[in-house]
Amino acid sequence: MRIRPKSLGFTIFLGMLAALPPLSIDMGLPAFPTISASLNASSGSVGLTLSLFMAGFAIAQLIFGPLSDRYGRKPILLIGCGLFALAGAACAVAPSINTLIAWRLVQGAGAGAGMVLTLATVRDLFDGAAARAQLSYVNLVMSVAPMIAPTIGGWVLVLANWRAIYGVLALAGFLLLLTVAFGLSESLAHPDLTALQPHRLFKNYTRILSNPICLGYALVNALNFGCMFAYVAGSPLVMLQVFGVSTTTYGWLFASTAFGIMVGSFLNGRLSLRGVLPSRLLIVGLVTATISAVALVIVSVSGIAQVSTLMPLLILNTFCRGIISPNAMHGAIQPVPESAGVAAAVVGFLQMLGGAVASGLVAFLYDGKTAIAMSSLMAIFAIASLAAYTVLARPAEHRLQLSK
Template identity: 80%
Template structure:
């Protein structure tokens, strides 16, 4: 009953693990007003259920990565899925907003195990173009989550209330837990018995953070994620408040950019299988993403921001994310197979950090009547990603 690594089912399984964070975030958003009324909590307190989830998700990766190098990927996935399931069940019956916030922190930690183990497992089992293709297809499956999560959340909210949303997440976590227990073989061939000893742990983290190739690729991925997350956090402000589109229309517009990521991931997977060099794919993706972000700035500053002028550039930008992410992540974890868990943890933590900074900047700079904050932050992170790739990654390869 083991899932074969070369099968479509294996890719779907890894994609489902990676989809836990967006599902956990986006499914609950429609229920925020209901939770506030039901638990007698302020909007800010309900918002902490999202902030604490993301904190748990980010920090847990730094813990689970080294643990997986010591004990293997499968035990850590069992723990992570177990935590996610338990926390989902506890959120379902939470009697107060404080309890809900606490268990969301635990739920985020469980989701963090799924993300970091996905990257480590791909590094364990695949090489070269096959690894980049696998990451592309996982990214493709994962991109479906933000498209369907708000709709699922709204429907569950209408049928079973806000508690039903967390119950649904608990059931999803339980199904993944069973898949790991029954169908997943251990992918780590040689365990590092000293991986969690403080001197070795510090050395492993230091070795990756001082490796210009690993650090450079991790930063390229994280900064590009910041560019995309500036869009994710800024798009409702721009589309709903500035341009006045309906919530239904916004849902379709958001779905079109998610389709852009899926298309980029699929194309990258096919080109990787055909032997196209990752350096070529990366430079084309990064330059195109930067150009589209700068074009968004020009349109925003000129006062020509409309749905018809913004959306083509936003789709192009997210399409580039589907190309950049698999190649950059592979470049970051490929050179250190003996510490793939630590490398994957660094990749995931940096990505979440840049996403949090980007969304914070958009919220801080938003003026209430233009798209300048969203487009400006997108351009800032896109340019930083391009500079990092040229100045850190490519320069390191030629020195």
């Protein structure tokens, strides 16, 4: 009953692991007002269920990565899925907002194992174009989550109540736990027995962060994720408040940009398998993302910003995310196969940090009248991502190739 690494089922399985964070975030969004009323909590307190989930998700990756280098991917995945399922069940029966917040932190930590070990497992089993294609298809599956999660949450809310949403997440975690236990073979051939020794752990993280190729590609991915998250955080403010679209219309608009990521991921996977160089795909994706983001700024400041003028550029920008992410992630973890868990942890942590900074800045700079804050921050992060590639990652990789 083992899932073969080169099968469609394996890709879907990895995609579902990586989709735990967006599912956990977006499914609960429609229930925020109901949770507030049910637990007699303020809107700010309910919002902490999201903030603490993301904090647990980010920090846990730095722990689970080295643990997986020492004990293997499968045991740590079992722990992560178990934590996620347990926390989901605890959230479903939480008697107070403080209890809910605490268990959401644990749930975020469990989801962090899925993300970091998806990257590490791909590094263990695939190489070169095959690895980039696999990451592309995982990204494609994962991109379905933000498209369907709010709708699923809304349906569950209609049929039952907000607690059932966390029950559904607990069930998803339990099913993934069973899949890992009975369907997944260990992918790490040679565990690092010294990976958790303090000096070794410090050396591994220092080696990743001081490697210009690993750090450069990790920054490319994180800054580009910040560009996308500026849109994720700013789009409900702009579309719902500035342009006054309905929540249903906004859902379709948001789904169209998620579909853009899917198309970009699929195209990247096909082109990678056909031998197109990752450097070529990256530069096209990064330059196009920068141009589309700068165009968003021009449209926003010129006074012609409307849904019809912004959406094509937003879809183009998120399409580029589907091309950039798999190549940048692969570039960050490829040079260090012996420490793939640590490298994946750095990639995941920096990505979440980029998203958190971008979303915080959008909320702080939003003027309540225009799309300028969202578009400007998208442009800043897009330009920074392109700079990280052209100034840091690509020159370092070129020097390494010349030295060989």
